[in-house]
Amino acid sequence: MEEYKEIMQNKKGKVDVTPIANFFREEVKQQITKNCWKPRVVAFLTSDDQGAIDYSKWTKLACQKDGIEFILKRVERVDLEDLIIEANNDSCVHGILVYYPVFGGMMDSYLQDVVSPTKDIEGLSTQNRFNLYHNIRFMDGETATKKCVIPCTPLAMVKIIDNLGIYDKSLAMGEHLKGKTVTIVNRSEIVGRPLAAMLANDGAIVYSIDINGIIIFQSGKRHGTIKMSETNVTREEAISKSDILILGVPSPNYKVNSDLIQDGTIVINFAGCLNVDESIQEKSILVPTIGKVTIAMLERNLLRLFNNQISNK
Amino acid sequence: MEEYKEIMQNKKGKVDVTPIANFFREEVKQQITKNCWKPRVVAFLTSDDQGAIDYSKWTKLACQKDGIEFILKRVERVDLEDLIIEANNDSCVHGILVYYPVFGGMMDSYLQDVVSPTKDIEGLSTQNRFNLYHNIRFMDGETATKKCVIPCTPLAMVKIIDNLGIYDKSLAMGEHLKGKTVTIVNRSEIVGRPLAAMLANDGAIVYSIDINGIIIFQSGKRHGTIKMSETNVTREEAISKSDILILGVPSPNYKVNSDLIQDGTIVINFAGCLNVDESIQEKSILVPTIGKVTIAMLERNLLRLFNNQISNK
Known part of the structure; x- marks a missing residue:
């Protein structure tokens, strides 16, 4: 990118990634507008962890700005698994986001796998990672119409x-x-x-x-x-x-x-x-x-999964 | 059990679980003998961890004694994922066992999910746990012929x-x-x-x-x-x-x-x-x-999965 030419030539300096994020967000926004899409994300916040709270604000703000309906739910962690399963089964929800830590440790890894890989905009499910490690590019095998997402x-x-x-x-x-x-x-x-x-x-x-x-x-x-x-x-x-x-x-x-x-x-x-x-x-x-840029990739993954979902219909 | 009557009446003392283990192992042995089954386990040891080495010896000894073919492989941890996938695809292998730790941390959780749930005698895969937490008793849904295993x-x-x-x-x-x-x-x-x-x-x-x-x-x-x-x-x-x-x-x-x-x-x-x-x-x-008793349950899970596999044919 033009913005980084001087830094890269001097081989020193501080890089602000905002232009990269904006480039990808603009792409997402245009795709949504052009197609009159209404992608919906449900995001679950369970903790008082300041990092998680801040991240929930930023993701909500960015998504809303780019034409994504973003429903942020503050929920009890003991109810989270059931709520994820509900969102998995809700055909009006196209992407699911969970702000970690929830319980911490392996229970959180488990929850990452409760999120359906078809709605996993963070790309954290074991299936997504397995596909990445084994160069499997499509979620629907040989049909090869539904591209996998990559951890954001x-x-x-x-x-x-x-x-x-x-x-x-x-x-x-x-x-x-x-x-x-x-x-x-x-x-x-x-x-x-x-x-x-x-x-x-x-x-x-x-x-x-x-x-x-x-x-x-x-x-x-x-x-x-x-x-x-x-x-x-x-x-x-x-x-x-x-x-x-x-x-x-x-x-x-x-x-x-x-x-x-x-x-x-x-x-x-x-x-x-x-x-x-x-x-x-x-x-x-x-x-x-x-x-x-991570948030921009979250949006990008959402559009990919949205596209996979509407191509089912 | 009769053996524990005195301890349970006195409400104190030390319990040796050997009789419980023997009871279940005897059951496994009889089932194998009666049916002329030849169940095969492949077990992977990657580390010099003394706990893992000891456990590999005990499991091998018990399984062999009870009529299970037990192939213990000492392998490099960097090769393990490929070897698990090979064993998943080998129809002569009915159960897979991995001695942890391998890498430690989340990479080990990942490996637990590389083992096919149909051969996961330890019952550690996410699918097995999800089924347990949600009272799903069968691996084949409504057909309901293939019972799930439970973490041993x-x-x-x-x-x-x-x-x-x-x-x-x-x-x-x-x-x-x-x-x-x-x-x-x-x-x-x-x-x-x-x-x-x-x-x-x-x-x-x-x-x-x-x-x-x-x-x-x-x-x-x-x-x-x-x-x-x-x-x-x-x-x-x-x-x-x-x-x-x-x-x-x-x-x-x-x-x-x-x-x-x-x-x-x-x-x-x-x-x-x-x-x-x-x-x-x-x-x-x-x-x-x-x-x-854990080892006895490992054998019991193996027979359940063996049974599921032969009922495919």
Whole structure:
């Protein structure tokens, strides 16, 4: 994107992702207007967690602005499962959004799978992830009319990297990131692992780091498959040889030592707090938050699922 | 069971669950012999975790003794997903067992869902749990020929409680534990929550405790449904009013203060370490480990799934 030309040439500075978010939201808005669509999202908020409350406000505001009917429900967490099932069965609801944490831990993973994959605008269900990891592009098998959605935070990350001009489009599909090294500090099933798989699928070598250690993700022999492997590379070595460093540790105490980061590295932070000192922008390209693009991807996923649903009729 | 008569009358002592395990294993063995069945399990071990290694030995030994072909494979964790998919597609494999931890965290939950529910002898897949929580008894919907399996550790727990004579069979189905209060310190999706749901379904009031707080589980208005509710009851109050206390905190540092526990309470421990002082047996009924019954339930689940599979042909 034109907006980032100077930063990318200087190989340092701070990136505001608003133009990227606006680009995709504009696309969504136009599609809704042109087709006179009335997509409806039901969103469930159960907690007093400030992060969840803020996120619910932003998503509601953005969706409403872009022509999406957004019903935000404040509910008791003990009633949530039944309410999700009700929304699954309600043909007037096209997308379902749950603000986590609800109970925390594995019960929340369970709830992610109670949301029907056909309405899962966040793309968090196990089926969605399984499809992503196995390069299954359609939800309806060989009929191949209903495209899968992709988890919205990793999808936002890929769109940001693409719009910063990092993808080498002169190379073949699947090789746009060939020769690039990426480190992702987070291996959750919500962001870190799907993202590692997506970037590996585009040709990068990805070091995926969590508290249990490091795993390398790269593209497998067959197109679209991912190969995981063990490594002796340390966390420090991985970070210092990375062209792209992605940080998502939900703790204000976690900071990567700036000395480890090469000049010109693209540092993308998606944790609620900054996992690196802000001064890194003096020698590298810092993307401090990505939330606006995540919301745009949520809208984009909704339209895809809406489209799948109306094509049933 | 006759073996436990004295302990149950005295309302104190230590329970060895071996007779319960043997009873169910004998049943499995007879069924296999009578029908000339050749059920095959493939089990995957990826880690050097001593608990996992020991458990793999015990399961192999028990299964082989009872007429089950048990193929234990030592594999790299990065290859596991592909190997599970291979076993899913291999019609000569009737049951799949994975020894956790593999990667730890949510990646392990993901792997539990890669195992086909039709071969999931541990009963850990999301579909199995969803069916359990919603009282769905069959995997094939209205055809109703293929019974679901139940996660094997909670199932073992219910069988132990039943065989100690706690269920009041003079009451109607769904009320066998009416009037009983149970506290479960663990709310994992593998043991604590399914168990809470099962005991609530049998009429108990269940306090489910984890690091995030307490939730009450009891039977809902419609038969087979579960009602969750919030509570102000403290951890100490819940424990001290319980007829049955179930402990599953995987830390040697976690010990419930024995003074909180009523005389005659049944204390069942399923953590790898004892979450209460052993001297509790001087005033209560202590079941210090349940692993042998869990393995028997694994075999029982296998036969159910084997039966479902051969009825396809």
